[in-house]
Amino acid sequence: xxxxxxxxxRLVEEGAAHYHDxxxxxxxxxxxxxSNRQLQLWVENRYYYQARIPIKDAIILSKSEDAAFRRxxxxxxxxxxxxxxxxxxxxxxxNLAEAVGLDREKTAxxxxxxxxxxxxxxxxxxxxxxxxxxxxxxxxxxELFAPDLMSARIAAWEKHYPWVGGExxxxxxGRVTRARRDGDEGLDFVLRNAATDSLQAACIAxxxxxxxxxxxxxxxxxxxx
Amino acid sequence: xxxxxxxxxRLVEEGAAHYHDxxxxxxxxxxxxxSNRQLQLWVENRYYYQARIPIKDAIILSKSEDAAFRRxxxxxxxxxxxxxxxxxxxxxxxNLAEAVGLDREKTAxxxxxxxxxxxxxxxxxxxxxxxxxxxxxxxxxxELFAPDLMSARIAAWEKHYPWVGGExxxxxxGRVTRARRDGDEGLDFVLRNAATDSLQAACIAxxxxxxxxxxxxxxxxxxxx
Numbered sequence: 001x002x003x004x005x006x007x008x009x010r011l012v013e014e015g016a017a018h019y020h021d022x023x024x025x026x027x028x029x030x031x032x033x034x035s036n037r038q039l040q041l042w043v044e045n046r047y048y049y050q051a052r053i054p055i056k057d058a059i060i061l062s063k064s065e066d067a068a069f070r071r072x073x074x075x076x077x078x079x080x081x082x083x084x085x086x087x088x089x090x091x092x093x094x095n096l097a098e099a100v101g102l103d104r105e106k107t108a109x110x111x112x113x114x115x116x117x118x119x120x121x122x123x124x125x126x127x128x129x130x131x132x133x134x135x136x137x138x139x140x141x142x143e144l145f146a147p148d149l150m151s152a153r154i155a156a157w158e159k160h161y162p163w164v165g166g167e168x169x170x171x172x173x174g175r176v177t178r179a180r181r182d183g184d185e186g187l188d189f190v191l192r193n194a195a196t197d198s199l200q201a202a203c204i205a206x207x208x209x210x211x212x213x214x215x216x217x218x219x220x221x222x223x224x225x
Numbered sequence: 226x227x228x229x230x231x232x233x234x235r236l237v238e239e240g241a242a243h244y245h246d247x248x249x250x251x252x253x254x255x256x257x258x259x260s261n262r263q264l265q266l267w268v269e270n271r272y273y274y275q276a277r278i279p280i281k282d283a284i285i286l287s288k289s290e291d292a293a294f295r296r297x298x299x300x301x302x303x304x305x306x307x308x309x310x311x312x313x314x315x316x317x318x319x320n321l322a323e324a325v326g327l328d329r330e331k332t333a334x335x336x337x338x339x340x341x342x343x344x345x346x347x348x349x350x351x352x353x354x355x356x357x358x359x360x361x362x363x364x365x366x367x368e369l370f371a372p373d374l375m376s377a378r379i380a381a382w383e384k385h386y387p388w389v390g391g392e393x394x395x396x397x398x399g400r401v402t403r404a405r406r407d408g409d410e411g412l413d414f415v416l417r418n419a420a421t422d423s424l425q426a427a428c429i430a431x432x433x434x435x436x437x438x439x440x441x442x443x444x445x446x447x448x449x450x
Contacts, residue, residue: 051290054286054292054295055287055289055290056287058283058284058286058287058295059283059284059287061279061283061286061287061302062280062281062283062284062286062287064280065276065280067279067305067306067307067310067313067315067316068310070279070283070302070306071306071307071308071309074299074302074303074306077286077295077299078299080292081292081295081296081299082292082296083296084296085292085293088292090292091292
């Protein structure tokens with residue numbers, strides 16, 4: 001069994017090696033090489049992933065017997081659902097959809113989501129549903145890499161896709177801080193609870209599986225053109 | 226298919242016919258006929274049920290694709306988990322446990338929960354997990370009967386078990402208003418979504434099953450003496 005430092009390093013290594021920031025589609029996005037339609041395709045398909053987040057976080061809540069854990073985790077649902085219909089990460093994403101020229105209602109209804117994107121995102125929810133709490137939490141640790149990616153994305157979009165408008169990037173801006181807090185909370189829980197070699201291995205495997213979900217989403221967009 | 230009025234009447238009829246307020250153990254409690262040990266037995270076993278509530282409500286949250294529904298439902302978790310370790314319904318119940326002379330930690334660890342109580346409460350969580358959202362919500366409609374029962378319980382405990390102290394009844398007091406709001410929200414959702422005869426029948430059956438859970442809990446206490 002690895003100590004906390006070595007285990008953290010392995011998690012970071014595993015996540016960084018497979019994180020979707022290195023996917024060619026994502027790199028084209030950040031270089032400014034996506035067409036407007038490709039940008040739309042990303043926004044409307046990624047919304048299906050976004051809409052899975054409160055669902056998988058509610059499943060994670062349901063797996064805990066510990067009110068203190070649930071108090072710590074519940075803000076994730078509120079971050080995405082908001083206090084009303086106009087706030088929250090899902091509403092911000094639909095604002096982004098409108099800003100790139102998509103129909104808000106059609107995006108919200110997943111009208112143009114690719115089958116493979118649905119398969120991958122549903123597989124993520126199912127991984128969380130079938131896993132013990134620890135492993136379900138570990139699958140969220142891609143959040144460790146999200147703050148840097150969000151910062152890079154804001155800069156890239158402002159530079160290469162200025163027509164979208166800065167206000168539409170509110171979700172990315174909010175995630176810089178929130179993903180850092182979420183990643184730290186998740187990592188702390190995983191370090192405290194992965195108390196055997198096989199639990200540590202299960203956590204690493206779950207994080208790997210999660211990177212495959214994010215990666216496959218971009219594979220599907222690549223195939224769709 | 227019944228109209229809203231007839232369907233509401235059937236739900237109320239089904240719930241009222243089997244609600245645990247009529248259970249002999251419960252009637253003895255409200256008549257002041259329970260021994261101190263029997264009161265403790267009820268408090269520590271019922272805590273296992275209480276602790277299932279945020280879990281089943283998180284499962285219900287995870288079944289909804291609708292952020293507006295989740296925003297409406299999420300307060301149920303917060304009602305029980307609280308904003309910190311000293312607030313919330315579960316903490317209030319543990320205050321009650323201490324007030325009736327139980328050990329707080331042992332109660333929180335379900336140290337004296339009867340096997341049949343565990344089976345029934347776990348069956349409730351499983352019913353919610355296995356059911357579609359509508360039916361899961363319908364199983365919560367025993368809340369329609371809770372406000373009257375809570376009011377009666379406060380009066381009965383103040384009269385018959387004054388040694389417990391009024392402050393320890395905070396959970397019951399809070400539930401008078403909260404269960405009314407919860408019951409109204411749940412009923413409204415069920416009326417709007419049970420759009421076929423078979424869905425209405427499934428809702429009535431789920432409410433009946435839920436009354437059996439609450440009833441069986443008291444059967445187990447009766448057997449335990």
